[in-house]
Amino acid sequence: MLSESSSFLKGVILGSIFCALITMLGRIRIGHGNTMHHHEHHHLQAPNKENILKISGDERLELSKGFQIYCIILVKPKDVSLWAAVKETWTKHCDKTEFFSSENFEEFESISMETSDMWLMMRKAYKYAFEKYSDQYNWFFLVRPTTFAIVENLKYFLLKKDPSQPFYLGHTIKSGDFEYVSVRGGIVLSIESMKRLNSLLNIPEKCPEQGGMIWKISEDKQLAVCLKYAGVFAENAEDTDGKDVFNTKSVRLFIKEAMNNHSNQVVGRCCSDMAVTFNGLTPNQMHVMMYGVYRLRAFGHLFNDTLIFLPPDGSDND
Template sequence: MLRIIYRLKKCVFIIGIVIGVILAYLLIDSENETSMQMSCKIRDGSEIAYREWFSMQNFKKYPANYFELRDVNSASGDLTSEASYLYSVVHVHCVVFIKKRRNALAVKNTWAKHCNEILFFGLENRSDVSVTVLKPKSSWHYLCDAIRYLWQNHKANLHWALFVSDDVFVIPENLRYYVASLDFNEPHYLGEEGTFWGIEYNVGEAGYVLSKGVIYALQNKFSSSESCLRSGKYWRNEDFYLGKNLGEMGITPANTKDDSGCNRFQRYNLNYVSSPQKHTVPSSAHSLLNQITPGCYSDYIITFNGIEPDKFYLYDYLLYSVRVVHNGVSHGNQPPPVSVSEDQVWREFVRAEGFGEPASISSKQYFELWQQKIQSPEVFNTFLRQHSEGIFNSDDVDGANSLGS
């Protein structure tokens, strides 16, 4: 009997240890998850920085629905939209490297209109798009010469420069919102971060943004086209060489993810990112196949890649033309203003008929007056019948005359 009790106690002890280990693991895992969530929430401080920056602009901000936006944007007084204000104070130069004519036209006719300046670079002239032609011997030589051209010709009003290929769709408004609180004279290197051979760089497929401070540093280091050529000789590596050269100057990619950990600069097609299923797709030339986390796309997305020219027009229409009517909209569901009231209409009618002031006309006189103006249903129907018969008879006569002739 004592041996049985001892064994039971031993089993209970072992079970207790197992349960304790499981509970401890769950508790630690829960704490780790909580700390990860908290780190995600405090990872992105751009929203707080923007609010602080905007509060210093001496503006009062209030929400406007879609029906008010047109009036606000066209107003010549003190009202302006937030996006219009950012356009005027945060200058974005968009640099596009052309590969296909159709893509270049699509860019020109859609999102490029929202840049402060648009510069197209290509290997040959285009009749329908103004292109600065360069003759590079490597992709880094291409990018480096474009950066030098940008500095030499646009440094006076240069704040931020966005570099993309012609298959990238850009939302410049979201870029301005993100960089407004940053000093463009300081070195800022923005994009979607990648790593190759231990070098941190921003992946070219997502596009990248350089502040004026970065471009100034680059043009000082590469003072000629020959110096650009000597520093990188391979094609399809310009993004890596950019990160490498900036890293040597102590300039590294900034973390541009939002507070949910999703990329503002997206190297992939949104069809992949928004899909509920995981996709394995080729990334850049410097990395292996990459798995995309479904649903992780930022509400403040700035760029996304891999779209055909017709999609440019679709996205542009959805972003800038479609108006979504949310619950609670008060405009559009009110009666239109009436210049003349119904009461004034009958009073003017009475005066026009020679009865003087409306107060002097009796109800019987008013009724008889309208009887003279408006035919009874019987009289009106008789008129319509006679008119119709006259039309048909005239058609018959015309037909007979035409046959006889």
């Protein structure tokens, strides 16, 4: 009798796990019908500098004024030192930055999400941003507080991209047939992608608040599942040489790897000159990056910038 009960119990458990796997795979393969069949993964590249130089100075100025990037930073009280560093460094270069925290935090101004679940925080932040700013910003950039971003490089990358198209880009990762943009490198959504996502947030069957499975999937994977229902697919962002511009590691780690693998070409093999993000930084490294990117100048070396992105009116942009 005990043996039969044990076998029955094992069968129930195995059956539950099997059902959960089927549910998960079903969700992950959403969009593998007609829409997915015709979709090919794109390695989106930054504009070619030579082509930009062919545009007149007046046209370049108009292009540079046409960008409005809204930056979303997801934070928790334990991130307070990173929070302070991000606030004092690169986020000044966004057209607008707002911090979305897991709980009310008096030390820094933020929008409380009243949850520590990262997926719930992400979807609430996107919903808030769309409802409040959909008529003001055409690109929405979401990162964790361990990320340092060069916003001007992001704007340059997006220069020839149409925000009325469903762009969802950053550093893509493949998980089987499933592909998503890693939040560790930062996630960029166009206003069209935001519209499509917002239309799904209240449809549990397509974009659930909880995974409904035995184990949870990360917030960036869950976002990709929702976006696939809307026909929006992950795109990897690269420079014209094919190097990633959204990075999930710090400069220090990239240089260390380059020294080990290409000791005679460390600088050339390390990172893209047009890098947009680096991740995994400490507060101290944030300030070092800020100095290197925005302060340090090599006099005698000629820089020919093709574009100048003007800071928002009234900002303390460096």
